[in-house]
Amino acid sequence: MQPKLELLTQDMIARILDEAFQLMLKPGIKVQSAEARQLLAEAGARIDEANEIAFIPEKVVRTALETVPAAFHLYDRHGNPKVTYGGDAVQFDPGSSGVHVLDPETLEHRPSYTADLVRLVKVAEMLPQYAAQSTAVVCNEVPKPIGDLYRLYVVLMFSEKPIVTGSFSIQTLPAMFDMLALFAGGRDALAEKPQAVFDVCPSPPLIWSDFGAQNLIELARAGVPAEMVSMPLAGAAAPVTLLGSVVQHAAESLSGIAIHQLAQPGSPIVWGGAPAIFDMRRGTTPMGAVETAMIDAAYAQVGKSLGLPTHTYLGATDSKIVDAQAGLESGVSAVLGALAGINMISGAGMLDFLACHSPEKLVVDAEAIGMAHRLVAGLEVRTETLATMLFEGINFKGDFLKQRATRQLFPLEQYLPSPVIDRDSIRGWQAAGSPDTFARAKALTRQLLDEYRRPQIALDREAELSAMVEGLAREAGMERLPNLD
């Protein structure tokens, strides 16, 4: 039995959806793409062209919901299904689009470059807790117009895991499809076995920008999975109440589904998000707040009631270093996301409101993820009787260590943490130099980077892929690509 966190009653889910549908009619949804407005109008939405507002009736959305796939897979570079979107599957990937990295020696937050992205990808590749890669940071030495596809390029060169990514403009999207198609074996094969999901963001409150809506349309037509990342900011760009923000999330996401499915019915799309509460003291957007996780768990429950695949942003911290706050916020929120049964939980490795990434934090967060996975795996009956048969021959002695069952079952019953988690005796720990969590994480990160080997499939495609990206880089005014070594 998979343990579950459910914050909403069925009545409350119905009420949330009812109000979301009301919002879609009044005030309506601002849709800044003419093509998207056209699609919605043809389906029966009333349009205020002057103000770019679509008034979307419930039936348009209900029709769209009928064609959304309830589940789909992401594949690795060999074409094996590795990530399941749908049902209560729980998976994690590192957070995306950081602009800084934490320097493990100086603790400075410095701008991220190619070498930083390479390190993040290598570490995430080595840790089985991460089901997918993300395009974790932007590379500041690369021209902005190709920043998105360049990140994808780096990930493809160093990883064979599925990828959570996204484009920064409509112009680069086809190039990113082509890069993925190079591994998948063509655009059709890519749609058949997608290796990446693309994040697409509405703008709170209740706005689909031209770029966002157009992104949905292009992804739908390409058959490449879209992941909506609705970001109600409770108390600032969304109602202050958590339930109010969940309603806004539903309205933004439902209107996104309508646009997406009108462009291509049956294309895969994910009910995702990155909401946060608004900190009333600092004016910041805390990702580690328990209320942020509550909004996530609630909107995921709404999405599940509609039979949709789910995503959220948890497992991150607002702390600036890998300290106790980082551990508790990332750990607590990862567990809450897992208990909510969210298919893809992005955010691990990130500090400072998703601005800063850290390979060392990825290594620490992997342990929270391992424990969260263990928790949602639940309690299983592994023996014919629960205990009585195991007491045979015990005779009041603590001899269970000698039992075959102990040896066979302990790896199933217990999650075995990496050396980042200290379970040594006090003297063993002292003998190791009394390292704190961050020191242990630094050591393990170094070890993982040493042990990392580039996947053969990346080496095989290196020439083709590099040629493709070099061409695009030249068009953007960059003569030579940065050295990846």
Add this chain to the structure above:
Amino acid sequence: MSAELFEKMARSVLDGDSDEAEALAKQAVEMGLDPLECITSGYVVGVNEVGENFACGQAFLPELVMAGEAMKAAVAILEPEMAKRGTARQMYGKVVLATVEGDIHEIGKTLVGTLLSASGFEVIDLGVDVPTTRIIEKAREVNADIVALSALLTTTMVKQGEVIEALEDVGLRGKVKVMVGGAPVTREWVARIGADGYSEDAIGAVKVAKELMGKA
């Protein structure tokens, strides 16, 4: 032929398979193989490998304990055969092992016993809550090389010191090395009660015991 059998013997210990270890020992006896060689070239190879795997985090306590049990099962078959042949396994030494009086903690003590015996010590395990006098008597009776004392509580660890004093009183201290262990035991404590060695874990205890016997 026998090389293959030795390999299987080592494997049975690695797998912690007592039944297999025992069956292979019986087979070796039937084939007339040298029982001593079976131990040193077969089973001990497995014990050493599990120990090494454990030390570098590749194996876990259940593997360690079950390896010891498999070794014990094999030795039980081979020992009578060695006696018949008039050969004996070269043991590192004789260890009288106990959890001290007032303390009923068993797991750590038993683990040390299992590993010591798998590594070639003769272990006389007196169990838990053992009065000092009984430990002394047994040490004298079997002519022990080492007395190994476990205590998990700060309230009972004082008994470790009491045993050492008693060994002095009866004039045995010069002949017997004393090892102590248990969660509260520190290097400082060892120095204070005048013990000869201590270890953080069971694998370390084997090393310490060998050092005390001058066999490390």
